[in-house]
Amino acid sequence: MARNAQDKTTKRATIQDVADAAGVSIATVSRVVNGEGQVRSATRELVLAVIDSLRYRPTLSARQLGGARSKWIALVYQNPGIGFMHLVQSGAVDRCRNDGYMLSVHACQFTGSGLDRELLDIVDQLQPSGLILPPPMSVSPQVIETLGKCGIPFVRLCPQEDDHRSPRVWFDDRSAMQAMTRHVLDLGHRDIALITGLPATSPDPRRLGYLDAVREARLPAAERNISYGAYTFEGGLAAAQALLQRKRRPSAILAASDDMAAAVLHTAHAMGLHLPDELSVTGFDDSYVSTIVSPGLTTVHAPLHELGSAAADLLIKGPPDMQAGLVINRPWRLVQRGSTAAPASRT
Secondary structure (H helix, E strand, O other): OOOOOOOOOOOOOHHHHHHHHHOOHHHHHOOOOOOOOOOHHHHHHHHHHHHHHOOOOOOHHOOOOOOOOEEEEEEEOOOOOOOHHHHHHHHHHHHHHHOOEEEEEEEEEOOOOHHHHHHHHHHHHHHOOOEOOOHHHHHHHHHHHHHHHHHOOOEEOOOOOOOOOOEEEEHHHHHHHHHHHHHHHHOOOOOOEEOOOOOOOOHHHHHHHHHHHHHHHHOOHHHEEEEEEOOOOHHHHHHHHHHOOOOOOOOHHHHHHHOHHHHHHHHHHHHHOOOOOOOEEEEEOOOHHHHHOOOEEEEEEHHHHHHHHHHHHHHHHOOOOHHHOOOEEEOOOOOOOOOOOOOOOOO
16 A cells, blocks of 8 residues: 555645655656556556545646656756856756757755755656756765656766766866966965865865865965855855954965955955955956956856756767766866966065
């Protein structure tokens, strides 16, 4: 008998509810809904009974017969920064448009089991051809496990590690941040701080690239020189204020996103500092923000438009690439503008 197949009146039943009640996988429920084979008759009857009991109403895309693929791709994210998302999204949209696909963008709000439910609801309601996962979702074991159980294809953006068979498209942002730190060191700076996005417990190649360079230069790599701003302007403001209010403030602040770097510039201007004479600032991503602030940001041109396009291309083409552990690497480059200079002498 089905487990807990009670009528649900307070919330629309999802494909996950059906799978839980029938004791089968989401993929099995999807095959039954789509009229596909490879499902035992007893299992099919059980799933259909649970669907009827829960009053589950599959979306139109979920009812496509013969397992036809939908022409939707979902880009799901958790706060990677406005500039970052704009570039990734524009690349994915351009690629989708060429083949008549639609891109749906979802900002996930929850964590823990709530995030699992949110992702499964997106899969259930949209039935996309696949998902694009920017960081930090692309490096979350929980997210990867949840989507793996669904049988839904997904492409991870920017993970450095290669410990999962799903395809990933990336650029070497660890080396990029190392090169940016070396650039500031070559200008003569030694009091260098970093504002990065993710906490120290999370995989963060940009933090590691900074540490690679300062250790290479035999400078103290104390954690006190690293702040965290969640890749947002607001987070960058708090981090910048704390750094610039120090008795001995840094002569250079590296930010792991252009949004956070813009916050540093805003704070420095409010304090009356002359840039770049009294403070050098660098960003990361080369988003539109880097060109509209004053002075223009020295930054890393990250190939985010290309990553979004490549991820959508993999999902549109579909198997066999989706299970091949495919890795696509794109080049980055340093962009020097007016926000960096040699440090002023200190008395």
